[in-house]
Amino acid sequence: MKDFDVAIVGGSYAGMSAALQLARGRRQILVLDSGQRRNRFASHAHGVLGQDGRPPADIAADGRTQLLQYRNVTWIEAAVESAEQNGEKFRVSTRQGDSYSAARLILATGVRDGLPDIPGLEERWGSAVFHCPYCHGYELEQAALGVLAVGEISMHHALMLPDWGPTTFFINESFVPSAEQLRQLAQRNVTVERTPVSHIAGERAAVHLQDGRVVDLAGLFVATQLQHPVPLAQQLGCAFEETPMGAVIQTDAMQATSVANVFACGDAARAAGNVTFAMADGAMAGAAAHRSLMFEGLM
Known part of the structure; x- marks a missing residue:
C-alpha cells in the first residue's frame, strides 16, 4: 500500500485547488476522483473570473492538465468507498478494492442536489x-x-x-x-x-x-437539499453543521474538520457553493494541510 503525504478525495474544483497548493509545496499528493462534478448538468459556467461562459467540463479539464504537470501528483480515477484512521495515518479504500495511506486527508467529495x-x-x-x-x-x-x-x-x-x-x-x-x-x-x-x-x-x-x-x-x-454521495466524513467521525439546505461538514477558518488532520472543502463543507467558492476553499484546505505537515512536532 503506497504512502502519500496527503490524499484528496474528489478531483473537481475544490480538490484540484487543494492539490495545487500541496504540489507546489513539493509534497507527495494523491487525488482520487470519481468524475461526478456537481455542475456537470450545466452547459456553461458563469461568474468565474477569467473563465466566464466556458463549459465547466473544459475548466475542469484545463485544471487537471495543469495539475498533472507536477510530478509529485498521482491521479487515480476511482470512487472511494471508505476512509479510516490507521494509527497516525489514514487509509482510503476504493470500490475496486485498492487502498492507499496518507498522513493527511482532504475531503472534497462535493454533494448531490436533491430536488x-x-x-x-x-x-x-x-x-x-x-x-x-x-x-x-x-x-x-x-x-x-x-x-x-x-x-x-x-x-x-x-x-x-x-x-x-x-x-x-x-x-x-x-x-x-x-x-x-x-x-x-x-x-x-x-x-x-x-x-x-x-x-x-x-x-x-x-x-x-x-x-x-x-x-x-x-x-x-x-433550493435543493444537499446530499453527500459517500459517507466518508461520517465514517471518520467528523462533526456536521445543520443548514436549511441540509447538513454540511463542519470546518474552521482553515477548513479543518473536528477530526485532527482531516480537512474538508468545497460544496461538502458549505451551504452555498459555486466554482469560485470551491476553488478558494480548496486553496485554504491545501495550504492548511501543508502547514500542519511543516510544523508537525515543532515545539
Missing part, C-alpha cells in the same frame, strides 16, 4: 431549472422567472430574483408566509402563487398548476 418530487423538474436541472441566480440569472435576459418554494428558506430566493426578471413565487403548500413576508414580497413586486404545482413541461419551464393554469417561464429556481 422536490415534481414531474419534469429533474429533466430540466441545469438547463431551465437552477439554484443560483448569480450563476445563471443574467443569461435569462430579464424574462419571466419563478421560484419554487421548498420551505421558508425559499423566501430568500424569491426576494433575490426580481433583480434578474419579473418573479412568480410558487408557494406549493411548503409554508405559510407571514404578513410581514407578504409585505416584503409585494415591495419587491413578486407575484405570489398559492395553487400547488402539478408538473413542469415545455421547452423551458412551463409550470402547470393543479387548477389547469400554466405559467410560462424562462427559468425556475429552487
Whole structure:
C-alpha cells in the first residue's frame, strides 16, 4: 500500500485547488476522483473570473492538465468507498478494492442536489431549472422567472430574483408566509402563487398548476437539499453543521474538520457553493494541510 503525504478525495474544483497548493509545496499528493462534478448538468459556467461562459467540463479539464504537470501528483480515477484512521495515518479504500495511506486527508467529495418530487423538474436541472441566480440569472435576459418554494428558506430566493426578471413565487403548500413576508414580497413586486404545482413541461419551464393554469417561464429556481454521495466524513467521525439546505461538514477558518488532520472543502463543507467558492476553499484546505505537515512536532 503506497504512502502519500496527503490524499484528496474528489478531483473537481475544490480538490484540484487543494492539490495545487500541496504540489507546489513539493509534497507527495494523491487525488482520487470519481468524475461526478456537481455542475456537470450545466452547459456553461458563469461568474468565474477569467473563465466566464466556458463549459465547466473544459475548466475542469484545463485544471487537471495543469495539475498533472507536477510530478509529485498521482491521479487515480476511482470512487472511494471508505476512509479510516490507521494509527497516525489514514487509509482510503476504493470500490475496486485498492487502498492507499496518507498522513493527511482532504475531503472534497462535493454533494448531490436533491430536488422536490415534481414531474419534469429533474429533466430540466441545469438547463431551465437552477439554484443560483448569480450563476445563471443574467443569461435569462430579464424574462419571466419563478421560484419554487421548498420551505421558508425559499423566501430568500424569491426576494433575490426580481433583480434578474419579473418573479412568480410558487408557494406549493411548503409554508405559510407571514404578513410581514407578504409585505416584503409585494415591495419587491413578486407575484405570489398559492395553487400547488402539478408538473413542469415545455421547452423551458412551463409550470402547470393543479387548477389547469400554466405559467410560462424562462427559468425556475429552487433550493435543493444537499446530499453527500459517500459517507466518508461520517465514517471518520467528523462533526456536521445543520443548514436549511441540509447538513454540511463542519470546518474552521482553515477548513479543518473536528477530526485532527482531516480537512474538508468545497460544496461538502458549505451551504452555498459555486466554482469560485470551491476553488478558494480548496486553496485554504491545501495550504492548511501543508502547514500542519511543516510544523508537525515543532515545539
